[in-house]
Amino acid sequence: MLELLKTLCMLDGVSGFEDQVRQFIREQARPYADSIREDAMGNLIVYKRGAKATGNKLLLAAHMDEVGLLITEVTDEGYLRFRFVGGVDRRVAIGKPVLIGPEHIPGVIGMKAVHLVKAGERGSVPKTEELYIDIGAASAQEAGEKAPPGSYAVFAGECVEFGQGFLKAKAIDDRVGCAVLLSLLKEPLPLDCTFAFTVQEEVGTRGAFGTAFSVTPEIALVLEGTTAADCAGVPAHKKVCAPGRGPVIPFMDGGTIYDRELYALLTGLCRDNGIPWQTKEYISGGTDARTFQRSKAGVRAAGISAAVRYLHSPSSVAAVGDLEEMLRLTRLFLSAVAEETQEVRHGAV
């Protein structure tokens, strides 16, 4: 699964431009799926029958999109102005290499030279409007041809395994969820499952609306990457969670109060099966769960996340061991749900 995750992280999938990820997942899923469809928003919805016919009861979801950049303007000098797509701390972007569009035109996020920075500006971070991407173009015309406004850009950089079982990559949020779901999809399942690979999560859980509406599940389990702040100098109550300490099972975040019984079920499964786990010890952020939960007459929402340091940056960091534990826990969750569910005669999406 680690190799799968690395492959997924290297694909482009800025919100609204998830084509590469979708195509890869579609190809991977095809031999194992009973049906695959893509909806108008671009969500990929994969249905696979399991030992028990439970129809649309269970939805498993991960989002395909990642934070990135969108070119907005070509300057007279041939530089590119841009906006961030999704929540990016601009401090982490300055000076970083990016790749523009499916052609992967290389560029660097630049800013004015240090000798031009006034004394009063030194203490503050330049605004996004003051930054630009330099693709080494000789003219505005060349830049406009290579990277017209509306082009996306992803952070550049390799996946690197380092230290005691850590992985550095871009887009671990939420390719980690995609990797867990794809791995699960390749196994025999205890019940019918709908796997949703959603789009545009990072810009406001937009893809999830259509997904939930068309699938109408009873339970939605969201596999995610979540912010870890176990960094130098952070007091314990602000660390949120830490990579290497097992899956994060949230009871609440900024968008969702998770179903209490499902929270108890997940934490109980960890205790009974020796899976290390942690909860989110700081309430912030949000996932597709917030949208699934409030869809139609309501959906029971649960979440399993990987703790990820430097979440929306070019170099996010997760623990490889957590990945395996997430898969184990998800597997156990499926069995538990299957056990308590009656079979239905017409199980289809």
Next chain:
Amino acid sequence: MELFETLSRLTAAHGVSGREEEVRALLAQLAQPYCDEVRTDVMGNLICRRAGEGPRVMLSAHMDTAGLVVSHIQEEGYLRFSSVGGLTARQLRGQSVRFANGITGVVDAATEKGEKEPALSDLYLDIGADSRSEAEKLVSLGDTAAFHVPARQQGERVLSSGLDDRAGCLVLLLVMEALKSAPNDLYFVFTAQSRVGLRGVQTAAYAVDPAWAVVVSATAADDTPQADHRGSCALGRGAGVKVMDGSVICHPRAVELLDRLAEKHEIPVQHEVYKAGRSDAGAVYTTRVGVITGGVSFPVRHLGAPVEIADLNDLRRCVQLLQVFAESELSDL
């Protein structure tokens, strides 16, 4: 149902957003005698139906209150928390809060003297525990706590924690009790998770699929010395007919009908025009293909403070207005 006594019970029940079990159970018990069907949905909404032949009409009030949720337990036994439903550091600091199991604590700030206004993440809750293990015997991560000042009646005024929106829940119960025969298929919905972003009402309204809806909510009284005139209601001047708030511009037919009914039955009302605040009405309005949505409000002073003040006569006017509304012939657009 005795008005003040029932209100006291409702405001004393625990029910921070997402953890409405206690207040929901109380409401179910109180509503049961007047309803044909009582059920709880996935989000925790309590949906009570009084079946009728006419169009589906939904009357709702939210049962959750703001509070805090424990997110971290320190080695020393202090609790760190997140605010649920919009309470600010200023509102919480120095106050006493109570958990559903009765455990009580006091909020203080872990900042040095003379430092600027503390942030929410600087606050901690002291429940008198000396260690993490001792604290964990009393509370768990995810447990919620809220202000808990008991209701007190002074003349026609009531002072209590949680009048927003337990007084609205009381109004619905009193409407149920007062109703004779109604030509409409009535749904009384006590919504969950309103304070965290009008979440509960979305699924309830989808399931009920009403033609008309009226949301009963508290509105900030604009008659205090610090009033900034963002609102239009004053305590004791009658039921508020909602025209707009931060989440909704009510359907003109709903406003017009409530006004007309008030005039006909000589019920004192005041128009509620509030430039802030959000109510479930905003979320109900946009359900499915849209719902003709109005609001009936009661003014409350010191909204969000440990003690809020409302007027009992205002609540009685709300009941009267909603009763005649529920008993009137309503048609689709």
